[in-house]
Amino acid sequence: MLQAINLHKKFKTKEVVRQVNMQLEAGESVGLIGPNGAGKSTTISMLSSLIMPTSGDVEWQGVSITKNPESLRKVLGIVPQEIALYPELSARENLAFFGRIYGLKGPTLNERIEEVLQKIGLTDRQKDIVKTFSGGMKRRLNIGAALLHKPSILIMDEPTVGIDPQSRAYILDTVKQLVEEGMTLLYTSHYMEEVELLCDKIYIMDQGAIIAHGTKDELKSLVSDNQTIELKAHILSTKFESALINQFPKATVRKEEDLLTVTLAKSEEPLATIFALAANNDVMITSAIVKIPTLEDVFLNLTGRALRD
Ligand SMILES: Nc1ncnc2c1ncn2[C@@H]1O[C@H](COP(=O)(O)OP(=O)(O)OP(=O)(O)O)[C@@H](O)[C@H]1O
Ligand SMILES: [Mg+2]
Structure with missing residues (x-):
């Protein structure tokens, strides 16, 4: 479905992503783990056509996304590592703004906002302005913004960093539910336990390269049976x-x-x-x-x- 083929990225002379090959099949839940600076966010940005690779390619349903990014963008939800919200707007106004970017309007937009607010557990707080929200609530809203257009693939970049345990549990539950409903997921984290909980297949990245991939059991067998x-x-x-x-x-x-x-x-x-x-x-x-x-x-x-x- 979504495939990275020999992806390579250089910033000036610095090689940040090296010959990365990855594959996401429909309905699969895939984890990408690695320490700070491993190149996870850069890889994800290339996979979602936000930045261009120095060499290599990304294919969505067999077609290069450098040639045809629109077909992927329509079905892709991205939850960026940095929270991207308008602090002076309410939760609902933020969702309306992002919904319009995806081309939603009128009753359809309102209906989707209601559904998303329910899903992220912010129906009660929808009228409050975002700058009064806790870190966990902002994260939840950030996730909600990526769900408005009913994506079939969701790419999440460390969605639980720096939040309280309760919000973290809530987010993990929500993501697990999305996966159970059939969402194709690429989940980035450096929390191994989250990836273990959510993902069927795992890629381990270090210093720009994928150093191992497989199911949890396959990877663990590398250490010991x-x-x-x-x-x-x-x-x-x-x-x-x-x-x-x-x-x-x-x-x-x-x-x-x-x-x-x-x-x-x-x-x-x-x-x-x-x-x-x-x-x-x-x-x-x-x-x-x-x-x-x-x-x-x-x-x-x-x-x-x-x-x-
Ligand atoms: N726009 C840029 N210009 C120059 N260097 C960059 C740029 N973006 C990322 N890098 C560098 O690329 C490397 C990988 O960064 P990246 O953000 O992809 O890592 P990461 O695995 O997501 O790390 P983290 O877990 O901290 O989010 C880092 O050394 C970073 O400094
Ligand atoms: Mg990152």
């Missing part, structure tokens, strides 16, 4: 340890002071068995923590650096 279970108990008997080794012959079992670590394939679901073995051996488990690789681990593994400082 194992899970580690950390057990604490009142008394960790050697009998219990032997029972574990017998039950899971492929696992690695290690004991260090009051902590017992069991490492085994991610595909296994050993907790119920572990608890049953503990009960049979009079061991009372006080805590059990299951650790599987996170997307943060994937990034660390690929680059040797943490995603966030």
Whole structure:
């Protein structure tokens, strides 16, 4: 549906995006993650025909958008990283302004404004001027502005940065609902947990290049196909340890002071068995923590650096 082909962008002599290939299919929810300055916003700007690539191309339904940007713009909603609203206008007036840019007017525009206000949870505050809004409310309105023309693709650039946890949860719920309703989504963030929650397919970007892509499971398998279970108990008997080794012959079992670590394939679901073995051996488990690789681990593994400082 939307495809980046060897996208490259230079600002003067600085290479900011290098040979990026990406693909978004209809109904798919795709995440783009990477640290500050990785080139995410620049990539998104090229994908949405806001800036021209130095080389490479973007195709929408097989046709280059440098030749025909209008066909994409009609169906694309963009939520920019920087909030773009008129602070002296009310929420409703802002939506009306953006709706007119998309060619909406009269009763259709009013109807869409009502629907969007509902969706972003600002119906009650529609008449208030935007400069009196909290950061989270401004973000929600920014998202609403991108939804007025009923886009089929939504590109969101870090829509939850710098807001309170409640607004963040609200936005994540709204986006999840849009995806469930069939929206094609490209979601940029450096919060791994958001991308994990919302996206089927993930591209990891670093220093202008895509360094890995795939489903969450595919990416995590780059680090390890194992899970580690950390057990604490009142008394960790050697009998219990032997029972574990017998039950899971492929696992690695290690004991260090009051902590017992069991490492085994991610595909296994050993907790119920572990608890049953503990009960049979009079061991009372006080805590059990299951650790599987996170997307943060994937990034660390690929680059040797943490995603966030
Ligand atoms: N118009 C511009 N002129 C010159 N350099 C630019 C311009 N826009 C972006 N850059 C540079 O390109 C690099 C990538 O920027 P970009 O905004 O795409 O990163 P990002 O991944 O979106 O980062 P963040 O997570 O901080 O939003 C940065 O080094 C930035 O300074
Ligand atoms: Mg950015």
